[in-house]
Amino acid sequence: MTAYAHPEVLVDTEWVAQHLNDPQVRLVESDEDALLYETGHIPGAVKVDWFTTLQHPVRRDFLTKEEFETLCSSLGIANDTTVVFYGDKSNWFAVYAFWLFEYYGHQDRRVMNGGRAKWVSEGRMLTTTPLAYPPTTYHATGPAKDIRAFRDDVMRHLESRQPLVDVRSTKEYTGELLHMPGYPQEGAQRGGHIPGAVSIPWSQAVQEDGTFKSPAALRDLYQAHGITPDKDTIAYCRIGERSSLTWFVLKYLLGYPKVRNYDGSWTEWGNLVGAPIEKGEGA
Amino acid sequence: MTDSNSLPARLEEIVNDFEVCEGREKLEMLLDYARSFPPFPGHLQRPDEMEEVPECMTPVQMAAEVKDGALYYYFLVPEESPTVRGYAALMMEGLKGSTPEQVLAIPADFYLRMGLQHVLTAQRLNGMAAILAHVKRRAATELN
The missing domain is CATH 3.40.250.10 (Rhodanese-like domain)
Known part of the structure; x- marks a missing residue:
């Protein structure tokens, strides 16, 4: 490629x-x-x-x-x-x-x-x-509903074991870092990630100067984590902005046909009563 | 001087300045503070980051020195974050020479009077809340 x-x-x-x-x-x-x-x-x-x-x-x-x-x-x-x-x-x-x-x-x-x-x-x-x-x-x-995932879509996705990509930093993924003191409105009640989500921080898709990595490097990065073009993938972060970057990479730079951004992201999931959460290193 | 609801005199003036101007002018004023953000003093050690923040928030570093019982705060905020630089610059100016007691007496929501929540939305005042919490923690260490 x-x-x-x-x-x-x-x-x-x-x-x-x-x-x-x-x-x-x-x-x-x-x-x-x-x-x-x-x-x-x-x-x-x-x-x-x-x-x-x-x-x-x-x-x-x-x-x-x-x-x-x-x-x-x-x-x-x-x-x-x-x-x-x-x-x-x-x-x-x-x-x-x-x-x-x-x-x-x-x-x-x-x-x-x-x-x-x-x-x-x-x-x-x-x-x-x-x-x-x-x-x-x-x-x-x-x-265009095919590019946006809501919480119920995410719940179905997780139940049917389809791929979810958590693009936040590692400490946000493991649940070690929830939010900073004094920023309660941007935080969530619980830390961790959606069960089954793989951690591929958004930053791994860009180079030092902010430009995107090469096609081959991007393909290797996502495929190494099992995120392949044949699958229906949902990306999320904290408020949906970093995951829109990953959505862009998967859909436009790698040409994956089925990718959605979950804009509710962690500030919704981590506050949902009863939503399943996994902590630590995960899958 | 340390009446429980008062602000240090210079901070009070700054809050009043914001309070009396209208929508767009409030943002202009915050931008002016951002533009006048002073360099970090060479004689002070570069401080550690205030707290570890999720990467989509602005990292803020702060240091303080005490002269004759009065506090002087200094901040490091990335240039590409003028909103937070504006907050930090106005706090630096407003708290210059305050006593720890005066800093600790500042109401946690003092900045709401400035009305920035109407032009920036409430979420964006989190930086202000965080900076205030941090200057207070620093002031508290002076009293221990």
Whole structure:
């Protein structure tokens, strides 16, 4: 295996630099930090915030389809726009946004390999100039239920012994690390992992500079843990952002046909009354 | 001076500044703090991480020194985390020269008055809660 299964979903920083003034392309910065975009962003890029923009304002869920349409319109994104996502933390939240845009049927989605950090490390330009695009008329489709797993799906998956991938760090997987004191709202009542889930930390899929590992290295990594293309796989982490990166790797870089992201992840599972949990090293 | 519900004078001023400004301006003000985040003083040893945090949270390092019974806090926060840098910078400024008793008297939810939860969402104030808990633990060690 010498190439990614769907190489068109990745663009490099040079491609982005060449398309800064391309009206067909909209750059979207999606960061963990709520203020990072404001400290400087790629010229022309708009911002989405995983929490205040992409999530429903009241219940724990994403925007509704209608709200998603309004969002795209306000960002100047039309149905045929090429949307390129990039962000901090090795693109976790960029891929999370990419996943949500797929959920609501946006066709042309790309990720800037290496994310914001790579752009910055190459000394490329950032700006704080505010910008706005004329609103579009946007029609969302979906939701694409085949890329999202809910807790009941996970329960069935575990009962039928189908593969689950826990992409958190090792200490979160074993249950040694639950949450930090003073962060109760982001924690869970119990630590550990979903029984049967294999531990493949997300970070093993990326290199030092934030870009993805080679096709062969990725294939070996997942296959060594029994995560093969013929299976129906669910990935999870703590709030669903790191696992969207693993979902992206499995679906787009390796071409696995059936992969879902469990966005409820540990902050749901570790708080569910009666949900089975395994601690320690696991399988 | 250590009335149970009061804030150190400079922190009180900062909280008031945030309280009186509207939505977007609150974020601008937090960004200004982030931009003015001071370098870690060379004469102090680089501190250990505050707590071990799950990798999707921001690691914060803190050190403090005591001069004439007053505390001076210093933080290390990654540059790509301006929100947490903003919190740390305003705490550094607001607590400068406070006594351990004053730090310990700060109500755990003092920052709610700043209203940042309306523009950042409540979850993002966790960093503030964690920093406050940590400066208090450090202040408590001075009294033991």
